Amino acid sequence: MARRILSRFGHWSSYVFAVEFDTKSDPIYFALEGKHSEGPQVFRNVLADERCYSLHVYSDDIIERAKFYGGLKNKLSKELPSECTLLEMSTFQPNVKDSVIKGYFLKDSSKSSATERVLGELLRNDPVYVCSYLCGGEDRQWSQHLWSNTEDGWVVGSEKYCVVPAEKPKHHPSTLNIINDDVFYSFEDAYKVLQQCGDIIPESKAVLELVDQRLESKEKTAFPVIVIEGLDATGKTTLTESLTEALGATLLRSPPQCLSPWRARFDTEPPLIRRAFYALGNYLTAGQIGQEARKAPVILDRYWHSTAAYAIATAVGGKLGNLPQAGSEVYGWPGDLLRPSLVLLLSLSPQERMRRLQVRGQDKTREEEELEANHLFRQKVEEAYQRIEGPACVTVDASPSPDQVLQQVLLLIREKCHL
């Protein structure tokens, strides 16, 4: 397997490694060299005497890679001794798109041999690289040892590298693989993913059959198309229903109703597959818009902004600042997807949104840690919404009463769409 990666991007030692010791701060970045450099040691403040390993998921088959990585955390949590801590890790070439190899860094304070047995099994049977780390000498310098497969099992390979500090890259590594792993910018790219899943996810075929029958629509529409976006419970359903009535419009949504039987199934899949499903949903909806907007205005409950914003926020690890900068190509609109006339983003304070969620009877029992993680995720979704362009969204304060929100939005629509 090592040979495969060498042919694609160069030698293993040309990669930079990022370990997420703490999601609130930057990862620890390190590189590999033949000898240790003078200066600060990597891991000085974060590792003591634990045994350490890393796992890197790699396969030329993007579906195999996504599926295996998608299930790996669960598998490791079940099989490894409870004294093992799993940290997210990426291996990448700075500024090289699509170069990220996802994986985990493992701190093991158990005394058992179970960890090496589990990792050896993975190396033998699955699309992974395994490395172990040793700390030696008076100056406590770390080295990385890439494991190899042999006929008798696995061995700690002869390839030993010195672990040296690496510079923080300009962009967080998780941003390098967004295009076509998390967000699809053409119908064809999303379609290909579901085509490749046909054998392992039979439902993909049913979805593709529907998609094959879609009506193509990229043209400018006779009547305006107005999208209402926002986080869960910001009032989209309430507003889209009243708007539809007030304007004598047609109400559509993305993903469209016809995909409902498969949505839950695709929600359990890793991001590559799940996001391709949602992307195709937009193209199906675009076909419906093309038909309906000949006769009346169209109100849309979610569209491309949701697809891209949720995907980007999920893909980008750690802090809000790790999101790609405003103006980045990841916030662009797909060239082959019908553009709406206006996109309105409903915005609420986290407290009011939580209150509405609770009134609705959901999300009552989150643990504090999960809430915090979620809060960061929500912030990333909102920020990503606001950075998407072509068209960009107009933010609407959704905190007044339903009728006041409706009146405010009607004014905006009259002003921007001359309705």
Ligand SMILES: Nc1ncnc2c1ncn2[C@@H]1O[C@H](COP(=O)(O)OP(=O)(O)OP(=O)(O)O)[C@@H](O)[C@H]1O
């Ligand atoms: N302007 C408002 N003021 C107070 N409560 C509201 C307002 N708009 C909606 N609500 C209430 O907030 C809850 C969430 O509203 P709604 O279902 O319309 O949100 P949503 O954005 O469509 O949610 P989701 O995306 O999760 O489907 C509902 O109980 C609804 O009655």
Ligand SMILES: Cc1cn([C@H]2C[C@H](O)[C@@H](COP(=O)(O)O)O2)c(=O)[nH]c1=O
């Ligand atoms: C359209 C769309 C939705 N999602 C996710 C985001 C939310 O968690 C739910 C909300 O869906 P609802 O139908 O409004 O309740 O689905 C997504 O990830 N990508 C999308 O394109």
